[in-house]
Amino acid sequence: MIPTVREVGLYIHVPFCRSRCHFCAFTLQIYRDDRAAAYLASLQREIALYAEQNPFGGRPLTSVYFGGGTPTTLRPDRLADIFAHIRNAFPVRRDAEITLEAHPETVTAEGLGLLVRAGFNRISFGIQSMDEHELIRVGRRSSLGTARRAVEAARLAGFTNINLDLMYGLPGQTVESWLATLLETLSLLPTHISCYALTIEEGTSLNVARHRGEVVEPDEERQNRMEDAAQEVLAGAGYVRYELSNYARPGFACRHNLLYWTDGEYLGLGPSAQSYLNDYRFGNVENLNTYHRLLEAGRIPVEAIERLSPRQRLREAIVFGLRLIEGIDQDLLKQDADHPSVTEAVGRLLEEALLESRAGRIRLTERGRRVADSIAVELI
Numbered sequence: 568m569i570p571t572v573r574e575v576g577l578y579i580h581v582p583f584c585r586s587r588c589h590f591c592a593f594t595l596q597i598y599r600d601d602r603a604a605a606y607l608a609s610l611q612r613e614i615a616l617y618a619e620q621n622p623f624g625g626r627p628l629t630s631v632y633f634g635g636g637t638p639t640t641l642r643p644d645r646l647a648d649i650f651a652h653i654r655n656a657f658p659v660r661r662d663a664e665i666t667l668e669a670h671p672e673t674v675t676a677e678g679l680g681l682l683v684r685a686g687f688n689r690i691s692f693g694i695q696s697m698d699e700h701e702l703i704r705v706g707r708r709s710s711l712g713t714a715r716r717a718v719e720a721a722r723l724a725g726f727t728n729i730n731l732d733l734m735y736g737l738p739g740q741t742v743e744s745w746l747a748t749l750l751e752t753l754s755l756l757p758t759h760i761s762c763y764a765l766t767i768e769e770g771t772s773l774n775v776a777r778h779r780g781e782v783v784e785p786d787e788e789r790q791n792r793m794e795d796a797a798q799e800v801l802a803g804a805g806y807v808r809y810e811l812s813n814y815a816r817p818g819f820a821c822r823h824n825l826l827y828w829t830d831g832e833y834l835g836l837g838p839s840a841q842s843y844l845n846d847y848r849f850g851n852v853e854n855l856n857t858y859h860r861l862l863e864a865g866r867i868p869v870e871a872i873e874r875l876s877p878r879q880r881l882r883e884a885i886v887f888g889l890r891l892i893e894g895i896d897q898d899l900l901k902q903d904a905d906h907p908s909v910t911e912a913v914g915r916l917l918e919e920a921l922l923e924s925r926a927g928r929i930r931l932t933e934r935g936r937r938v939a940d941s942i943a944v945e946l947i
């Protein structure tokens with residue numbers, strides 16, 4: 568059943584990076600000190616405006632997630648300062664998961680120590696690949712040595728919960744080089760590993776290179792083999808695949824991201840941040856100047872707001888829940904009784920063996936996982 572009292576998290580979007588990776592389609596700006604100072608002033612205004620509204624109805628935050636962009640383009644003392652503002656503005660559970668996304672090139676031992684003391688207890692490094700040539704081809708400046716040093720420094724600083732993000736299907740990547748990346752990653756003993764399939768999106772340098780014939784679309788069959796290899800190698804090393812792209816040691820699934828897949832609630836602050844709260848989905852303006860202007864005028868910088876009907880909420884709970892390997896409680900479908908369109912679609916997908924029903928749960932089959940996005944479109 569959809570729970571009535573839900574866990575709630577906070578997402579902080581930091582829209583800066585040092586440079587743009589060739590596959591990245593996010594809205595972001597290249598880091599500059601003056602831009603960071605203006606962003607921090609606006610973010611503090613946004614936190615203060617929400618604090619006046621008691622948006623969580625007294626519920627304490629179970630997670631805070633600093634994502635981007637690259638949050639660690641900001642100085643550690645500035646990140647600590649934002650988190651201090653959050654703690655002053657909202658109740659935060661003592662055992663809350665506080666995650667910081669980081670680029671290996673933007674951290675120092677001293678800065679990591681300061682972040683741990685400030686209360687950050689989970690760090691997520693964007694590694695993507697352990698092969699330097701693959702990284703150069705997608706415009707990443709990091710190297711294997713940098714990644715290793717950053718992870719070791721984070722552990723020494725006191726981070727015991729460390730995620731490493733990887734990508735497969737990169738230009739020039741082979742199944743063998745992907746396996747080498749997985750093994751290198753395992754040697755760093757992270758608690759969590761995310762493996763994302765590369766897609767070439769509009770508006771990226773990779774897309775321009777594809778049109779020029781300089782790179783080709785990732786080969787689907789090879790990407791499938793890479794996905795299978797990841798599942799096998801990571802399972803063999805004790806990591807549980809709990810979501811389509813996410814693997815964790817027992818007890819280390821990302822609590823913040825679980826909110827997205829279990830109908831939990833979250834408030835997003837910062838330009839382009841998305842929220843889901845009290846049955847409303849809403850998103851902040853993307854443009855940084857508009858973000859500043861609205862907050863200077865004392866206004867919450869929201870531009871798109873939609874109230875979900877109970878049926879929409881149910882559909883979304885099913886679609887997002889099916890991203891979890893354990894799937895959804897099949898009792899969820901009982902709530903569809905008056906308008907059985909989702910139940911009918913689920914029935915069709917069960918017949919086609921894209922979904923399966925086991926021990927009271929409905930989940931994607933292995934074949935279904937390959938076409939998870941089309942299944943989501945069919946169900947939404």
Ligand code: SF4
Nearest residue numbers: 584587588591635636
């Ligand atoms: S570091 Fe991440 S957010 Fe920044 S450009 Fe690269 S992929 Fe995009």
